[in-house]
Amino acid sequence: MSDSAKISAADPSTRPIPVLEVFGPTIQGEGMSIGRKTMFVRTAGCDYRCSWCDSKFTWDGSAKDEIRMLSAAEIVEELFALGGNTFDHVTISGGNPLLLPQMSFLVQQLHDHGIRTAVETQGSRWQDWLVRIDEVTLSPKPPSSGMETDFEVLDSIVARLLEASGRRDICIKIVIFDEEDLNYARDVHKRYPDVPFILQTGNPQVSHESEDHVSSLLHRYEWLIDRLSELPDLKDARALPQLHTLVWGNKRGV
Amino acid sequence: MSDSAKISAADPSTRPIPVLEVFGPTIQGEGMSIGRKTMFVRTAGCDYRCSWCDSKFTWDGSAKDEIRMLSAAEIVEELFALGGNTFDHVTISGGNPLLLPQMSFLVQQLHDHGIRTAVETQGSRWQDWLVRIDEVTLSPKPPSSGMETDFEVLDSIVARLLEASGRRDICIKIVIFDEEDLNYARDVHKRYPDVPFILQTGNPQVSHESEDHVSSLLHRYEWLIDRLSELPDLKDARALPQLHTLVWGNKRGV
Numbered sequence: 001m002s003d004s005a006k007i008s009a010a011d012p013s014t015r016p017i018p019v020l021e022v023f024g025p026t027i028q029g030e031g032m033s034i035g036r037k038t039m040f041v042r043t044a045g046c047d048y049r050c051s052w053c054d055s056k057f058t059w060d061g062s063a064k065d066e067i068r069m070l071s072a073a074e075i076v077e078e079l080f081a082l083g084g085n086t087f088d089h090v091t092i093s094g095g096n097p098l099l100l101p102q103m104s105f106l107v108q109q110l111h112d113h114g115i116r117t118a119v120e121t122q123g124s125r126w127q128d129w130l131v132r133i134d135e136v137t138l139s140p141k142p143p144s145s146g147m148e149t150d151f152e153v154l155d156s157i158v159a160r161l162l163e164a165s166g167r168r169d170i171c172i173k174i175v176i177f178d179e180e181d182l183n184y185a186r187d188v189h190k191r192y193p194d195v196p197f198i199l200q201t202g203n204p205q206v207s208h209e210s211e212d213h214v215s216s217l218l219h220r221y222e223w224l225i226d227r228l229s230e231l232p233d234l235k236d237a238r239a240l241p242q243l244h245t246l247v248w249g250n251k252r253g254v
Numbered sequence: 255m256s257d258s259a260k261i262s263a264a265d266p267s268t269r270p271i272p273v274l275e276v277f278g279p280t281i282q283g284e285g286m287s288i289g290r291k292t293m294f295v296r297t298a299g300c301d302y303r304c305s306w307c308d309s310k311f312t313w314d315g316s317a318k319d320e321i322r323m324l325s326a327a328e329i330v331e332e333l334f335a336l337g338g339n340t341f342d343h344v345t346i347s348g349g350n351p352l353l354l355p356q357m358s359f360l361v362q363q364l365h366d367h368g369i370r371t372a373v374e375t376q377g378s379r380w381q382d383w384l385v386r387i388d389e390v391t392l393s394p395k396p397p398s399s400g401m402e403t404d405f406e407v408l409d410s411i412v413a414r415l416l417e418a419s420g421r422r423d424i425c426i427k428i429v430i431f432d433e434e435d436l437n438y439a440r441d442v443h444k445r446y447p448d449v450p451f452i453l454q455t456g457n458p459q460v461s462h463e464s465e466d467h468v469s470s471l472l473h474r475y476e477w478l479i480d481r482l483s484e485l486p487d488l489k490d491a492r493a494l495p496q497l498h499t500l501v502w503g504n505k506r507g508v
């Protein structure tokens with residue numbers, strides 16, 4: 001056994017994290033910090049199988065050769081190699097990063113570097129490190145995803161986040177494809193009235209990106225604005241598109 | 255003199271406000287509350303003459319026949335006639351609403367109805383009612399506007415807002431057309447490092463709206479993201495487009 005392997009076995013902070021992508025700086029394209037400059041770390045693995053998942057490669061095996069097992073320190077090193085001194089914010093995304101207890105070491109190291117952290121999860125699993133995240137987005141999945149929400153788990157996650165000491169921003173963000181999704185969202189908002197609430201335009205998985213895709217997304221967004229406008233039970237809500245899909249969908253089509 | 259005229263002279267709260275538009279519910283298409291459901295009240299009159307002003311009709315005389323002199327109570331009545339029980343947020347926009355001391359009565363009445371208020375102003379004038387606004391956006395104008403910022407006035411507005419008691423969200427939002435605007439924005443952010451900071455894609459005034467307009471806006475936005483990404487002095491900043499311009503520009507062109 002080599003010296004480094006001995007250290008690794010003794011030190012849980014080197015427990016590897018399955019990583020699919022480290023990229024940025026770019027902007028957060030959606031949700032409460034929409035437009036915010038950030039770096040992304042995308043972990044592999046998800047306990048859901050959403051019909052319209054836009055990152056199926058994180059769990060369907062198609063990118064399994066690209067998964068790298070990295071320590072928290074290696075991820076931080078890669079973030080700084082890419083972003084230099086231009087960033088102060090990292091978004092952890094998946095898949096579902098909440099499958100990984102060892103993310104706590106990454107969160108700790110990012111904070112040690114003075115970096116603000118954001119996480120998005122469907123809210124199906126708890127990890128203690130979640131309370132140390134500065135911006136937590138819970139995105140329970142509506143009926144169009146084909147998934148079912150375990151509201152007991154979600155209730156407990158929301159309660160723990162709201163009760164935890166320290167300052168953090170939290171929001172619930174729900175992707176909306178149709179009226180059924182909207183009804184689901186209204187129920188969720190009624191269940192957690194104190195959590196800032198965002199409706200997000202659904203992004204259908206089309207095979208080729210084009211101007212038509214942008215136009216179709218904008219029309220979907222317009223529909224969502226119209227519906228939001230007329231609903232008395234959604235007063236204090238936001239409706240947002242995914243900006244990265246508009247911009248880079250647009251680009252790929254040109 | 256009629257009875258109502260006598261009451262009007264005696265009661266400053268009936269001092270009329272020059273209003274050009276009352277509309278909604280819709281979403282706030284830009285800035286810190288992007289996507290938030292809101293109603294809009296647009297006042298007439300501006301002390302600036304920005305080259306690319308997207309609401310020139312508020313000050314160039316072209317809509318002077320549409321200006322209505324309304325009391326705060328009449329505006330509130332109109333908001334509820336339009337929005338019923340579907341809204342809890344009103345955005346006051348212009349022109350420059352800070353030209354109008356009598357807005358204090360509108361702000362008071364909106365708060366009495368439990369409504370959250372937002373204002374956008376270039377930051378050239380102070381009114382005491384500004385500290386009672388929940389979301390204050392200061393949007394000093396960059397060189398491409400042809401205007402010059404009076405930083406003494408802006409300094410004093412920022413200081414008064416930061417020192418005032420009570421909870422409010424404030425941000426500085428700067429429209430960016432080119433590198434010169436970006437340099438201006440970087441200086442402003444350096445001057446007020448504690449104020450949340452947003453770069454907004456410039457929206458050139460084109461004569462006909464079309465898909466090309468959307469595509470051009472998205473390319474401008476992509477440029478802004480690229481520039482933001484590489485600037486070390488703009489770590490904690492956001493880059494955002496105007497969503498209403500994307501959506502309704504898009505619509506008019508189809």
Ligand code: SF4
Nearest residue numbers: 046048049050053095
């Ligand atoms: S929870 Fe997210 S990552 Fe998992 S399948 Fe659904 S959309 Fe994809």
Ligand code: SF4
Nearest residue numbers: 300302303304307349
């Ligand atoms: S400050 Fe605003 S309303 Fe006034 S001229 Fe400039 S852009 Fe137009």
